[in-house]
Structure formats: structure tokens, C-alpha cells
Amino acid sequence: MKLLKFLFVGILFGIVMTKSEAVSWFRIQEMFRFQSFHMYGIIGVAVVAGAIMHFLIKSGKMKNQFGEVIQFSEKPKTYVASILGGTIFGLGWALTGACPGPLYTLLGQGNWVILVVIGSALLGALVYGMLKPKLPH
Amino acid sequence: MIEFLSQPWHWSVSGLSIAFVMFLLIYLGQRFGVSSSFKAMCSIGGAGYVADYFKYDWKSHDWLLVFILGTIIGGGIAVTFLGSPDPVQISSATIQDLSNLGIQTPRTNAEGLGFLPKEIFNFEMLGSIKGILLMVVGGFLVGFGTRYAGGCTSGHAISGLSNLQLPSLVAVIGFFIGGLITTFILLPLILA
Numbered sequence: 001m002k003l004l005k006f007l008f009v010g011i012l013f014g015i016v017m018t019k020s021e022a023v024s025w026f027r028i029q030e031m032f033r034f035q036s037f038h039m040y041g042i043i044g045v046a047v048v049a050g051a052i053m054h055f056l057i058k059s060g061k062m063k064n065q066f067g068e069v070i071q072f073s074e075k076p077k078t079y080v081a082s083i084l085g086g087t088i089f090g091l092g093w094a095l096t097g098a099c100p101g102p103l104y105t106l107l108g109q110g111n112w113v114i115l116v117v118i119g120s121a122l123l124g125a126l127v128y129g130m131l132k133p134k135l136p137h
Numbered sequence: 138m139i140e141f142l143s144q145p146w147h148w149s150v151s152g153l154s155i156a157f158v159m160f161l162l163i164y165l166g167q168r169f170g171v172s173s174s175f176k177a178m179c180s181i182g183g184a185g186y187v188a189d190y191f192k193y194d195w196k197s198h199d200w201l202l203v204f205i206l207g208t209i210i211g212g213g214i215a216v217t218f219l220g221s222p223d224p225v226q227i228s229s230a231t232i233q234d235l236s237n238l239g240i241q242t243p244r245t246n247a248e249g250l251g252f253l254p255k256e257i258f259n260f261e262m263l264g265s266i267k268g269i270l271l272m273v274v275g276g277f278l279v280g281f282g283t284r285y286a287g288g289c290t291s292g293h294a295i296s297g298l299s300n301l302q303l304p305s306l307v308a309v310i311g312f313f314i315g316g317l318i319t320t321f322i323l324l325p326l327i328l329a
Contacts, residue, residue, distance in 0.1 A: 010207020
């Protein structure tokens with residue numbers, strides 16, 4: 001069952017999101033108020049370790065589980081969408097105190113009211129999809 | 138071992154663990170980006186009938202939906218079997234600032250784990266302006282913004298930045314512009 005592996009990686013991710021306290025609304029407030037290094041440490045270490053990983057994978061021409069050389073796709077250079085969409089997400093992130101990964105994690109912790117937040121996020125994605133042809137990218 | 142894992146993890150351990158999750162997804166032939174799940178779920182729900190954006194083969198994201206199911210299960214496992222002895226320990230400056238806004242930070246697990254402010258995040262508050270703004274409007278902005286930007290904290294801040302993608306850096310700058318506006322301008326107005 002090829003998808004089962006992703007279930008286990010997801011379980012690990014949910015545990016990491018909880019134990020790192022990245023799911024905490026309070027930690028996100030602390031981050032945006034620049035009152036603790038905690039969240040910057042998490043994201044900073046993940047980015048630096050990830051950058052080393054990307055370098056090693058590319059320079060070593062590492063293969064994935066299917067034996068194919070790993071290729072990375074470039075993010076589309078839609079800078080207007082990046083800054084406007086990013087700002088809109090940021091406005092929401094500081095309200096909900098949770099980005100998408102933590103939203104799912106919080107739900108699994110038994111915070112059923114988060115279903116409303118996830119439902120609203122789906123509605124937001126739907127409205128974006130409908131407005132996409134009219135928005136600057 | 139369980140006792141060891143039940144402590145709140147140091148930020149360096151957490152950061153390395155997130156990078157490891159990203160590595161596993163890449164090794165399995167995919168990439169690290171959670172907000173694409175919103176697109177996939179809208180597509181499954183028939184959103185392709187109202188917008189071309191959702192006309193794609195959502196089965197290409199079947200792995201992501203399974204990953205998210207795992208994330209939900211992982212959240213449950215973590216609080217059930219690996220719960221911390223104390224609530225999240227945030228800085229005293231933040232505790233004071235939030236107290237001024239009427240949000241109390243829990244000091245014992247009986248008062249809360251320190252994940253969500255329970256004054257706001259409950260079903261009764263969905264009948265109030267505060268609750269609607271933080272949960273409903275906040276959720277909407279997360280969904281709209283992440284899809285507009287083409288990624289969230291995982292896809293842009295961690296995956297994108299670590300692959301030296303300039304659009305991701307621009308998006309992360311946006312995350313902070315928005316987050317700071319909410320924190321210092323909107324939240325004081327909403328919670329006053």
C-alpha cells in the first residue's frame with residue numbers, strides 16, 4: 001500500500017507540530033511580538049537543515065524511492081501573488097494562531113471548533129479559485 | 138523514552154524534525170506543502186464546476202490527503218500519550234500583553250494546554266463578533282491567502298526558503314506584514 005507510508009510521515013508531522021508547540025496560538029503571538037526566539041529557532045533550524053539537505057541531494061544526485069534522480073521544481077515567479085497572498089495569509093495566521101499544518105493537528109487533538117476554521121479556510125480557497133482570473137499575479 | 142519525548146521539544150530538535158519530515162516526503166517522491174490540501178478538497182467537493190483552478194486531477198494529491206489524515210492522528214497521539222507536564226511556557230512579556238487584551242495564559246494543564254485561548258476558541262463564541270473574526274474570518278484569510286501566495290509556512294517558509302526560492306522569500310515577508318498588522322492593529326481593536 002504505497003499511500004500508507006504517507007500516513008506514517010503525517011503522524012510524525014502531527015507529533016512534531018504538537019511537541020514543538022508550533023500549534024500554539026500563544027507561541028504565534030509571542031513570535032509576532034518578537035518576545036521569544038522559540039518559533040524563529042524552529043523555522044531557522046528547519047530552513048538551514050533543509051538548505052543543506054537540498055544541496056546534498058542536488059550535488060549527490062540522490063534518488064527517490066522509485067530510483068529516479070530527485071528534481072526540484074521552481075516556485076512560479078508570481079511576485080505580486082506572493083506578496084499580496086502572503087500578506088492576506090499573515091493577517092489570518094495571527095488571528096487563528098495556526099497555519100494549515102497546525103490546523104489539522106489541533107483538530108486531531110480534539111479541538112472540534114477547529115472544524116469551523118478549516119471549513120472557512122476551504123471557503124477562502126474556493127473564493128480564491130473563483131476570483132483567480134481577476135486577481136493580479 | 139515516553140517521559141523523555143513528553144517534555145516540550147527544544148526548538149533545535151523541532152526544527153531538525155521538520156526538516157526530516159520534508160526529507161521523507163521528498164524521498165517518497167513528493168514535496169512538503171500542506172495548503173495544497175485545501176485545493177484538493179475543494180476539487181473533490183466539485184469546485185471544478187465553478188472555477189477552472191480546481192479542474193485538475195486531485196488524485197495527484199491523494200498522498201497529501203493521507204499525510205493530513207496522519208497529521209490529525211499524530212495530533213491525537215501527541216496529546217494522549219506524549220502530553221507535556223505543563224502548559225506551553227511563553228515569555229512573561231507576552232503573558233502580560235495578552236492579559237491586557239483580556240486573554241489569560243494557562244498556568245496549569247487544568248487551565249488549558251496553552252495551545253488555544255479558550256476564551257475565544259469555543260462553539261459559543263461563534264455567536265460573537267470576536268469569535269467570528271478570529272475563527273471564521275481568520276480561517277477564510279488563511280485559505281484565501283495561502284492559495285493566492287501558492288503556499289503556506291511549509292511550502293514557502295520552509296520548503297521554498299531552503300531551496301533558495303525568491304518568490305518564497307517575498308511570500309514570507311508578506312506573512313510578517315500581515316501578521317504584524319493583525320497583532321498590533323487588528324487584535325487590540327477586536328479584543329478591546
